[in-house]
Amino acid sequence: MVRFDKVGMRYGPGPEVLRDISFHLEPGSFHFLTGPSGSGKSSLLSLLYLAQQPSRGLVTLFGEDVSAMSRNRRAELRRRIGVVFQDFRLIDHLTALENVALPLRVAGAKAAQVRKDVTELLKWVGLGDKLDATPPTLSGGEQQRVAIARAVIGRPSLLLADEPTGNVDPDIALRLLHLFVELNKIGTTVVIATHDHAMIQRFGRPVLRLEGGRLAAELPLARAV
């Protein structure tokens, strides 16, 4: 599913933010990605959702070398990847329903089916009464749930989430994590970047730990915490 082989990455002429990263994620696996602030978690995720290219090394996604991909192929692969961004990245002038529907629209789904599926999912994440609300009128937690709904609506093969429960109360956070687990059970590979050690401990999944741009270890839960 995902393979990194001695990957390095830098922004422009700056120093490397990721160095000699090598790991392999099996299809259907579930990993937490952790590490201190500035350790390179978001940069690693940006390589995974194809927003950046490695400066060196080889990144293989769905069996394909990302450096050799055309723009159209990258767009096709992005449709198989759901991303929850730390800053949500919702479109302010669209409603919650329209924001969540975007991946389906891009994929060319039928309007009636899109509305049904999106409404159902937004109800499930507790936003059934906010379908027509725009992001600026929603709280941080509500925006985060819209962002998560947008990431999972297309049943992605790979789900990436950057601090997906940072702005929601513990009950909602648990509910959202269970949603990720359910998706994982039906085959979605999940990578969640988080500082929340309690959550890591509760779910008992393998941990990728970054320190200073290097992968410190891929550890089982007990040792990571």
Place this chain on the structure above:
Amino acid sequence: MARRVDLLPDRDGAARFLPWTIAVMIYLAALAIAGAMALDGALRRFDQGISGTATVQLPGGDAKQLAQALQVLRDTPGVLEARPLDTPELERLIEPWLGKGSLPAGISLPALIDVRLDPRAIPDLRALDQRLGAAVAGAKLDDHQAWLERLRWLGRAGQLIALVVVAAVMLATIALVIVSTRAGLAQHQGVIEILHLIGARDRWIAGQVQGHALSLALRGGLLGLSLAALTLFALWRLGGGVFASVLPSVTLHPAQWGMLVGLAPAGALIAMLTARLTVLGALARRP
């Protein structure tokens, strides 16, 4: 998803002014084309009216010369009618230059013969001129071709000016759409990035922008066309009034009206294609 979702809303920046500026462009183009068509029609009618006629001028203008010239004309196959102009008709002809009844006493006017030719068998006018000159010293035949040629040149110049105006308007519209689209892309860079990250291809994004440009340009085009129709109607009413004698009549055939109405969708299509190519070009330059 019943309502159409605008990813790049038109309340923002340059796009807000696009329909108005396109309305002005289409208005100018419609007037230029209508003007060229009306001028062409008027000249064509004038041409048809004057073609097939000729005028014989006799400097002395006495009765004997007139009879000789008329005899030559009537003996020429292809001449349907040869009619000498009487004195009141001659005075009316010089009235615009000298005024009514202002011809000084003792000044004689040349005699003029109005000649109507058979359009299916126009005689050799050069030979006829020579025969008239041989029969009556100083007689000249004018077939109006020099005058008609200047009129035709005027018509062609009018068409060329209209063409230049339409081309300039088209180029200005294209430039306007490029600037507006680039401004929109810069303004909505965040939206474009999100769309890319959720898997939108450049062509899909271009499709959203081009649809938006089509809608804005069509609105502007229809507004410009409506204003042009009102202007032409006003000119038509004016032409039927006190200026009927000096203005060419602004009447157009259904096909010409169709061409004018087609300006709005044509302008909208140009705007749509320009927006599409601009977006594809701009996105292709991104990493």
